[in-house]
Amino acid sequence: MIPAGAPIVTAAQMRAAEDAVFRTGVSQAALMERAGEAVAREAARFAMGRPILVLAGPGNNGGDAYVAARLLHANGHDVALVATGAPKPGAAAEMHARWRGPTSSLYAARPRPVLIDGLFGTGMARPLERGLAAVFADLASHADFTLAIDLPSGIDTDSGDDLGAPRGIDATVALGALKPAHLIGAGLERSGHVILADIGIPVETRSRTVARPSLATPGIHSHKYTRGLVAVIEGAMPGAARLSARAAMAGGAGYVVLAGGEPWGAGPDALVRREVGTSEDLAEFLGWDRIDAIVLGPGLGRDRRAEAFLRTAFAAPKPLVLDGDALSLLGTGAARWLQSRTAPTWLTPHAGEFDRMFAGQGSKIDRTLAAAAETGATILHKGPDTVIASPKGDVRILSGASPWLSTAGTGDVLAGILGAQVAQGGKGVAPAEAAVWLHARAAGLAGAAFIADRLIDPLAEAITECL
Numbered sequence: 001m002i003p004a005g006a007p008i009v010t011a012a013q014m015r016a017a018e019d020a021v022f023r024t025g026v027s028q029a030a031l032m033e034r035a036g037e038a039v040a041r042e043a044a045r046f047a048m049g050r051p052i053l054v055l056a057g058p059g060n061n062g063g064d065a066y067v068a069a070r071l072l073h074a075n076g077h078d079v080a081l082v083a084t085g086a087p088k089p090g091a092a093a094e095m096h097a098r099w100r101g102p103t104s105s106l107y108a109a110r111p112r113p114v115l116i117d118g119l120f121g122t123g124m125a126r127p128l129e130r131g132l133a134a135v136f137a138d139l140a141s142h143a144d145f146t147l148a149i150d151l152p153s154g155i156d157t158d159s160g161d162d163l164g165a166p167r168g169i170d171a172t173v174a175l176g177a178l179k180p181a182h183l184i185g186a187g188l189e190r191s192g193h194v195i196l197a198d199i200g201i202p203v204e205t206r207s208r209t210v211a212r213p214s215l216a217t218p219g220i221h222s223h224k225y226t227r228g229l230v231a232v233i234e235g236a237m238p239g240a241a242r243l244s245a246r247a248a249m250a251g252g253a254g255y256v257v258l259a260g261g262e263p264w265g266a267g268p269d270a271l272v273r274r275e276v277g278t279s280e281d282l283a284e285f286l287g288w289d290r291i292d293a294i295v296l297g298p299g300l301g302r303d304r305r306a307e308a309f310l311r312t313a314f315a316a317p318k319p320l321v322l323d324g325d326a327l328s329l330l331g332t333g334a335a336r337w338l339q340s341r342t343a344p345t346w347l348t349p350h351a352g353e354f355d356r357m358f359a360g361q362g363s364k365i366d367r368t369l370a371a372a373a374e375t376g377a378t379i380l381h382k383g384p385d386t387v388i389a390s391p392k393g394d395v396r397i398l399s400g401a402s403p404w405l406s407t408a409g410t411g412d413v414l415a416g417i418l419g420a421q422v423a424q425g426g427k428g429v430a431p432a433e434a435a436v437w438l439h440a441r442a443a444g445l446a447g448a449a450f451i452a453d454r455l456i457d458p459l460a461e462a463i464t465e466c467l
């Protein structure tokens with residue numbers, strides 16, 4: 001479980017936010033006291049009287065750990081503490097001095113039912129030393145419940161990369177704001193349940209976790225054309241485009257046209273079909289001014305006809321959602337192609353498609369932001385940690401959606417939902433945020449072992465929850 005609509009900051013942004021608080025006259029010790037209080041509160045809730053072992057590192061994360069240990073001890077808990085070294089001067093040393101209970105060295109530590117990890121937080125600068133990682137993993141595996149302070153020690157704050165964190169951390173108290181470590185990469189599964197604690201640090205950021213969208217009931221004078229017309233283009237595998245078209249219909253569009261080779265092909269009766277054989281046919285169809293959004297790519301194929309369709313869609317001055325084969329066709333030329341667009345574009349690559357289009361360095365967030373800035377498109381970078389980034393620098397992350405989504409066709413459904421949201425006039429991250437929320441919610445409602453087709457019907461209930 002990860003808090004929705006919550007701010008996400010990097011280590012540097014968090015330090016800047018803390019510095020701003022210090023400038024208002026709040027001391028580092030006071031902030032640390034609040035952090036330790038939040039940790040002690042959650043630890044007490046989960047410990048339910050069981051003995052607690054606190055691990056305290058040398059920095060301020062360790063400082064938080066000393067505070068939590070002191071408060072838990074004062075509240076009658078059986079607390080033992082292990083310090084990995086002398087605390088650094090300042091608030092951490094002050095909190096160390098105020099801890100009067102037993103302190104042992106790491107290698108003498110005995111497992112206890114509840115473990116609190118205060119080894120390292122946003123200051124993690126390199127992989128955990130091997131001996132330390134082994135002891136930490138052993139203590140965590142023998143604990144019934146492990147709680148990490150701020151983030152699991154051994155996860156890189158900004159990339160979520162694994163720097164030696166153990167498995168089996170049950171919960172993490174994120175201090176002040178979420179960090180990428182809670183949401184992406186190895187950090188997603190290693191953080192466990194994430195609890196966001198407000199410790200009075202205002203943060204400014206354009207990055208948030210995906211929240212339930214606020215959708216509107218159609219107005220009294222609405223009709224099919226005012227609610228958004230989506231054109232889905234069929235290709236070599238018509239089933240994929242049909243899934244997108246059905247998802248666009250169920251995802252809130254007023255009118256969906258499936259343009260392709262089979263004017264009498266399968267699909268719901270409400271689905272309008274339009275025969276389009278050549279790129280000239282397609283150009284003529286896309287000239288229809290009623291069209292609000294185009295979805296191209298699911299099952300498109302990668303032959304010459306597919307490429308001609310892609311060029312034609314690119315030339316249409318309409319909002320465009322590109323998925324699947326359209327992304328593979330763009331390949332390394334994606335940025336060059338996309339810079340020629342005059343209307344907004346959304347790309348929905350999974351990791352493989354993203355890597356074929358963009359080089360880039362850094363975390364998944366950095367790479368997605370860089371690709372959005374380079375192309376001018378909003379990018380919905382799919383995965384267990386879906387990162388949405390706009391050219392303006394807005395980021396939305398949805399992590400931990402149903403793992404049953406890892407089945408063929410679910411991406412086609414997402415592209416269709418996004419088409420419907422774009423057709424209703426959404427800009428930048430907003431339609432993408434709504435689409436991933438509805439998609440994840442439909443998956444939750446579909447339960448286990450579903451096929452992509454089964455995501456369509458629950459969309460009605462998911463939308464109802466957003467009205």
Ligand SMILES: NC(=O)C1=CN([C@@H]2O[C@H](COP(=O)(O)OP(=O)(O)OC[C@H]3O[C@@H](n4cnc5c(N)ncnc54)[C@H](O)[C@@H]3O)[C@@H](O)[C@H]2O)[C@H](O)CC1
Pocket residue numbers: 018028031032035057058059060061062064088119120121122123124125126127128129149150151175
């Ligand atoms: N800044 C504040 O006032 C508050 C911060 N809070 C908590 O503090 C941590 C961040 O603290 P910081 O001191 O910057 O870093 P760490 O405690 O994470 O560790 C830094 C310390 O450890 C050394 N180090 C880094 N990586 C390793 C490693 N792999 N092996 C050994 N040593 C390592 C590094 O050189 C430093 O000396 C934040 O997460 C919060 O928990 C409070 O929440 C509020 C006040």
Ligand SMILES: [K+]
Pocket residue numbers: 061117118119120121148149150151152153
């Ligand atoms: K920690």
